[in-house]
Amino acid sequence: MNEKRTNTDRAPADDSAEGPSRRRFLKLSAAAMATPLLLRPRHGQAALWVTTPQPVFPPSPRTRPWLEELPRAIVPVRPADVLVPAAEAEPKYDDEEAGRESHQRFDELVSVLGAPTLYELRAKAVPWRFHPDLPTQTAWTYVSAGDEATLPSTILARYGKPVVCRFHNELPKDHVGFGSPEISTHLHNLHMSSGCDGYPGDYYREDKAGPTLKETGPNGGKGRFKDHFYPNVYAGYDDWRAKHGGGIGDPNEALGTLWFHDHTEDFTAPNVYRGLAGFYLLFDPIDSGDESDPSTTALRLPSGRYDYPLAFGDKRFDPQGYLFWDEFHVEGVLGDKVTVNGKIEPVLRVDARKYRLRLLNSGPSRFYEFYLVDARDRPQRFTYIANDGNLLPAPLLDQRSVRLAVAERADIVVDFSRYPIGTELYLVNRLRQESTRKPKDVRAPGTRVLKFIVDAYPAQQDLSQVPARLRPLPELPSAEELAKLKVRRWEFDRKSGLWTVNGRLFDVHNPRAKIKKGSAEIWELVGESGGWSHPIHLHLEEGRILSKSEDDVEIPIPPHERGRKDVFELDQTMTIRVLVRFRDFTGKYVMHCHNVIHEDHAMMVRWDVEGDDADDA
Structure with a gap:
């Protein structure tokens, strides 16, 4: 079975911008293949739900670990x-x-x-x-x-x-x-x-x-x-x-x-x-990308070849080793292989010095809880400096793990100078997950996804640092000011097999909220069902979590979530209250579940920012 024969969900050539032919094609294909499908035409036509048992996908072929190396340094795109x-x-x-x-x-x-x-x-x-x-x-x-x-x-x-x-x-x-x-x-x-x-x-x-x-x-x-x-x-x-x-x-x-x-x-x-x-x-002048920056405002975090972005994505392959996807099932495909910058079980050789590792969960559906371990699976410690691209007010020291929902990012600093030359370390995912619905629990020893080999001393002195203070947070409104803000409630649910926000599907043309530019609101993100976890992403602006609760009982906000964020992990029956501002630009934006299977099957909402003189709705 080759790639062309296994992936027959081709969009037909006569798909027009106005018509629903892509959805019509998926409808017919889904019926033929007897797989579940949210039959949601593109532009306002009636939805139909076809239910069949969830398919069981064969496992990916076995692969031998640590056969391929990532480049020692990232080469950025050159400006044109x-x-x-x-x-x-x-x-x-x-x-x-x-x-x-x-x-x-x-x-x-x-x-x-x-x-x-x-x-x-x-x-x-x-x-x-x-x-x-x-x-x-x-x-x-x-x-x-x-x-x-x-x-x-x-x-x-x-x-x-x-x-x-x-x-x-x-x-x-x-x-x-x-x-x-x-x-x-x-x-x-x-x-x-x-x-x-x-x-x-x-x-x-x-x-x-x-x-x-x-x-x-x-x-x-x-x-x-x-x-x-x-x-x-x-x-x-x-x-x-x-x-x-x-x-x-x-x-x-x-x-x-x-x-x-x-x-x-x-x-x-x-x-x-x-x-x-x-x-x-x-x-910027604070996070300047230059660890030798003489400016008193510069943090001097690890930079250049020692500032390394890593994208993690879950994938599944058919028995012949070709990338596999089921486009017709509303719960998608949970990958059983984890790629790191497009490679399975790669090796990254590092110098014996500090590195800034920028971790991204690129999806589509797997959550991670990463541990850095030695060859005997003993957790090592690192410093957590940024979440969702936002530097924290102060570093979180001596961390043992970092959790990433889909689309979340975490910047960590690992000091490889602590280890002798020749040391092998592993980034391990210990968060078990058996379906795209939600993760289960943390269980050691986990799955090794990336191997580090400390194999050289740096050619130059390590001038980088992690200072005790990183980037302050913008000031929050007072309690009295917060009490005056408009509150919007957004319920993320699944009803009769449909992924919905406030009981409705995504409509590309019609905003569900019209918001005045320059205003601020409190958005309540609500999980109405106990069977799924939704990483909710808000476009345009960062938000600040004001409170979290489960079944109406307030729970602590984890330290790494106390800064500015754009992805909010809505776990089962949780409610998250988020302060959001709408500044500087107008037009159409979206909020959606970043388990992108859910997004593609309509768990998304359009909202518009209008001019200063607009009436919000």
């Missing part, structure tokens, strides 16, 4: 050019560009910040080998011109230095297999305008435009590429400039570890599963 003219006007439509809104505030922001740097990334099908024991097969990834294809790519950026990222869609239009060859790229969780946020209905390719692009652009929304403007300003830009007369916002609102991935409506899970994801690392 500086846009010209610099500050006079935003880039105009190219004849081949997909539809998009005008870039909000482009002229204003580049007049303050300077010309944006251009990056060009191409979503392409590339040959890839996940492991030497598995065959070479096709993966999808973002590739820059002249660079070798990697899973994932990494962009380095700085606050105050804007970027235009041009995403070309060069995926094969005649693609056969799971996934769908359109893209809508979301940079999770940059503060930016909605037209550049990767809205699920903004997908495109040369001969197709998503339903929320079809009226824009010179070609009716269709196009080969789309420009995304990333201003790289702190959230609260307007408030800060009004108060201080300048600047780019409150540096306490900074993010560091971000990632970008495809967000195409109905096909986010399989497209990301194929490899459409990358890192976007942001620096």
